[in-house]
Amino acid sequence: MSWLQVLKSRFPASQAAQELRWIQQELPKSQWQTAVEQRARLVPLQYILGSQPFGDLTIKCKPGVLIPRxxxxxxxxxxxxxxxxxxxxxxxxxxxxxxxxxxxxxxxxxxxxxxxxxxxxxxxxxxxxxxxxxxxxxxxxxxxxxxxxxxxxxxxxxxxxxxxxNPPYIPREHFSPAGGVEESPGNVRGFCL
The missing domain is CATH 3.40.50.150 (Vaccinia Virus protein VP39)
Known part of the structure; x- marks a missing residue:
């Protein structure tokens, strides 16, 4: 199964294609397979890529800290x-x-x-x-x-x-033990649902 097919199994086709492009643009080729596997497990894309644009700034993102919305x-x-x-x-x-x-x-x-x-x-x-x-x-x-x-x-x-x-306003029951939001099937670059 191709990387695009893996992502299409979890996300709409257009979102899967866009996310694969971002993975390939932002990460070295040696990390693409792992990134696709993580994203298919619904790890937020910002944690995988390590950053999120915020206005003119680039904000690093890591598990345990909420992603800028x-x-x-x-x-x-x-x-x-x-x-x-x-x-x-x-x-x-x-x-x-x-x-x-x-x-x-x-x-x-x-x-x-x-x-x-x-x-x-x-x-x-x-x-x-x-x-x-x-x-x-x-x-x-x-x-x-x-x-x-x-x-x-x-x-x-x-x-x-x-x-x-701007305190965390996501209900505690939606958090995973690692401190992030559990599932993000609609998560795209720029959003963390």
Missing amino acids: NDTEEWCEALKQVIAKSNGPVDVLEYCTGSGCIGLSIATLANVRKVIALDINKQALALSKENLQLNSAKIKAKVEFQYGDLLKHQLPQTSATLLLS
């Missing part, structure tokens, strides 16, 4: 338009940063001075720091990623112009 990117782009029109410098405090995609995207604006982004998940904090390094050429503000547990009131002593939060 398309609706989050749309919300963030609308928020950036509002922030760009603000008078004076803006300081941002973000709760539940995850991969860091929102805080990093906001930090690309010229009038944002500082972003402090918190998370309780140490894997997420490590990944957000990797994403800061990966996108550092596009970041204009000072960015800090810190551990913080909102339920225990472990928050930084800082003032902020803007408070942001």
